[in-house]
Amino acid sequence: xxxxxxxxxxxxxxxxxxxxxxxxxxxxxxxxxxxxxxxxxxxxxxxxxxxxxxxxxxxxxxxxxxxxxxxxxxxxxxxxxxxxxxxxxxxxxxxxxxxxxxxxxxxxxxxxxxxxxxxxxxxxxxxxxxxxxxxxxxxxxxxxxxxxxxxxxxxxxxxxxxxxxxxxxxxxxxxxxxxxxxxxxxxxxxxxxxxxxxxxxxxxxxxxxxxxxxxxxxxxxxxxxxxxxxxxxxxxxxxxxxxxxxxxxxxxxxxxxxxxxxxxxxxxxxxxxxxxxxxxxxxxxxxxxxxxxxxxxxxxxxxxxxxxxxxxxxxxxxxxxxxxxxxxxxxxxxxxxxxxxxxxxxxxxxxxxxxxxxxxxxxxxxxxxxxxxxxxxxxxxxxxxxxxxxxxxxxxxxxxxxxxxxxxxxxxxxxxxxxxxxxxxxxxxxxxxxxxxxxxxxxxxxxxxxxxxxxxxxxxxxxxxxxxxxxxxxxxxxxxxx
Amino acid sequence: xxxxxxxxxxxxxxxxxxxxxxxxxxxxxxxxxxxxxxxxxxxxxxxxxxxxxxxxxxxxxxxxxxxxxxxxxxxxxxxxxxxxxxxxxxxxxxxxxxxxxxxxxxxxxxxxxxxxxxxxxxxxxxxxxxxxxxxxxxxxxxxxxxxxxxxxxxxxxxxxxxxxxxxxxxxxxxxxxxxxxxxxxxxxxxxxxxxxxxxxxxxxxxxxxxxxxxxxxxxxxxxxxxxxxxxxxxxxxxxxxxxxxxxxxxxxxxxxxx
Numbered sequence: 001x002x003x004x005x006x007x008x009x010x011x012x013x014x015x016x017x018x019x020x021x022x023x024x025x026x027x028x029x030x031x032x033x034x035x036x037x038x039x040x041x042x043x044x045x046x047x048x049x050x051x052x053x054x055x056x057x058x059x060x061x062x063x064x065x066x067x068x069x070x071x072x073x074x075x076x077x078x079x080x081x082x083x084x085x086x087x088x089x090x091x092x093x094x095x096x097x098x099x100x101x102x103x104x105x106x107x108x109x110x111x112x113x114x115x116x117x118x119x120x121x122x123x124x125x126x127x128x129x130x131x132x133x134x135x136x137x138x139x140x141x142x143x144x145x146x147x148x149x150x151x152x153x154x155x156x157x158x159x160x161x162x163x164x165x166x167x168x169x170x171x172x173x174x175x176x177x178x179x180x181x182x183x184x185x186x187x188x189x190x191x192x193x194x195x196x197x198x199x200x201x202x203x204x205x206x207x208x209x210x211x212x213x214x215x216x217x218x219x220x221x222x223x224x225x226x227x228x229x230x231x232x233x234x235x236x237x238x239x240x241x242x243x244x245x246x247x248x249x250x251x252x253x254x255x256x257x258x259x260x261x262x263x264x265x266x267x268x269x270x271x272x273x274x275x276x277x278x279x280x281x282x283x284x285x286x287x288x289x290x291x292x293x294x295x296x297x298x299x300x301x302x303x304x305x306x307x308x309x310x311x312x313x314x315x316x317x318x319x320x321x322x323x324x325x326x327x328x329x330x331x332x333x334x335x336x337x338x339x340x341x342x343x344x345x346x347x348x349x350x351x352x353x354x355x356x357x358x359x360x361x362x363x364x365x366x367x368x369x370x371x372x373x374x375x376x377x378x379x380x381x382x383x384x385x386x387x388x389x390x391x392x393x394x395x396x397x398x399x400x401x402x403x404x405x406x407x408x409x410x411x412x413x414x415x416x417x418x419x420x421x422x423x424x425x426x427x428x429x430x431x432x433x434x435x436x437x438x439x440x441x442x443x444x445x446x447x448x449x450x451x452x453x454x455x456x457x458x459x460x461x462x463x464x465x466x467x468x469x470x471x472x473x474x475x476x477x478x479x480x481x482x
Numbered sequence: 483x484x485x486x487x488x489x490x491x492x493x494x495x496x497x498x499x500x501x502x503x504x505x506x507x508x509x510x511x512x513x514x515x516x517x518x519x520x521x522x523x524x525x526x527x528x529x530x531x532x533x534x535x536x537x538x539x540x541x542x543x544x545x546x547x548x549x550x551x552x553x554x555x556x557x558x559x560x561x562x563x564x565x566x567x568x569x570x571x572x573x574x575x576x577x578x579x580x581x582x583x584x585x586x587x588x589x590x591x592x593x594x595x596x597x598x599x600x601x602x603x604x605x606x607x608x609x610x611x612x613x614x615x616x617x618x619x620x621x622x623x624x625x626x627x628x629x630x631x632x633x634x635x636x637x638x639x640x641x642x643x644x645x646x647x648x649x650x651x652x653x654x655x656x657x658x659x660x661x662x663x664x665x666x667x668x669x670x671x672x673x674x675x676x677x678x679x680x681x682x683x684x685x686x687x688x689x690x691x692x693x694x695x696x697x698x699x700x701x702x703x704x705x706x707x708x709x710x711x712x713x714x715x716x717x718x719x720x721x722x723x724x725x726x727x728x729x730x731x732x733x734x735x736x737x738x739x740x
Binding site for chain 2: 089090102104106109
């Protein structure tokens, strides 16, 4: 470990590289550039933390830090982390999440990616409208979100990158500040440069949410294109309009099997069955050939997409949506074409700040991301039991619970939640937090003395249990830490 | 960018030959000369290629691994980053980046089994620790562009894509990784230099084809000269055993007490 754990200079240099990790116990030197606020998410790959930079010039800037665990099989840095770093180091775009730093802790062989923090994501925005404010997302906001998402995706696709895991929780939106309301595409753990033929998802042992998965993938396509991302955008577009996932199939978790009959069924019910006439290469897809009785030859009993999304058949919005949900990937609209679509040329025109329409409309105040302040960078919960942590997906998807853990919303008593300095955290300069500065309470929520302000906030902002009445939610990959 | 060389980190990081030919002061202190430095890197490129045949990965992974290794030594000393550990670790890291992950224990197994020299023996934990140090050393830039892709396109364009020309040029491209060319020149120019050499060797008239290309032929010729010099100095076919013996002699300097 001779070289110390502080060389991870990505972007503008902000740390002095005097090697050695001896400065504060055995804590790596780079950690001293951040104030850790708390944990904001957890996934199969590791944990996500909210921190603020201490470096002069950028002081107080919010950063999401994604910590990758050492892979369990004793095989070093996970290939997912390697590929995410590899891509993020090459790309820069307004609508793609910005990797600001990479850090390594040689002592426990963990790897940290530091991103500009985004306060919101489409999962939370949709949920807020569905469960709290009870009205649709404003047209301007839907259009601006969609335009920026397509703009980011067009950049990725024109650079031969397929994201492969687009879903609402991976589409971040910046909170207050200079970039307010700007969309950031996140989580490149599954993204690929597709110059070379790609292995099927299942072959990589990959688990992704199936609701946004394109039909060619569900039917076992061996090679696929950027069109899979456009299908996901179509599903997300519909969800922004209706606040409900469009195709909510129940996932078959057995063995790595891309064939998800229920998901296909949900799609067919809305769009009708695909036909060889409309989609000639369908005949070559393995599951189309193998599973004749389920997939082929069904009566067309679809209800029609326009009915599901409550859009007039003739509207530009519907036209764009149906072109994104085109069965044949070769006919599906591309990101570049979608950006040119009439929908974006009609009032209200899309804008940079998707959350704040330029005039008239009432601004919706979206909740800030819940933070579990009782965890340290090791991810160990200290002293008192922590509040359930939101699956708030500041930088990434694949988060356990991105779609909810049934029963997790059981309120925990607030008693006994006095702010205590967890012992394990002293090395992380958390002392400053004990003073609870203004920055610690962005929501401006009145705080009681002696009560953990974050926990209080969390209590109010906690997600409703999305499992209720939503039998179709896919099973969890992993139970969240309580 | 990931797919456009001209906007990639690879392009932005290209160095001048003089910058590549700097022996780290720590190594210099051990008596390592520029010649030793080049020899050791060449030997390690061979070593990576050899390991790759045991663990069965494609040439592309080898090329990426060698590039990582060469990038490491533009910033780090061999004293602190033992080439005998850096080389297999670069192969390990490249296998992940190129989506054909090789298990660390497999690498360790083959090193123990196939390499008689004890100084090459390392444990899994050493490789895993070095993996992180290499990530830092190469500043997390992992995308590497290679001449292979442009090579096949260019051969086709020149109408030279028959088996003998393809094999010959492919072999010359492989040999370029025994030099630092990949750190200095854009990969398509390296590919062109290899085609140039092969067409001279095989008496193919490519003058008009080269003239039509909008590339700086001086650069292509300079790269070609460098490759030919290399062949001359190392007796084609390259004798890996001699390089290995000489490199190991140079490596032994690293262990000397100051």
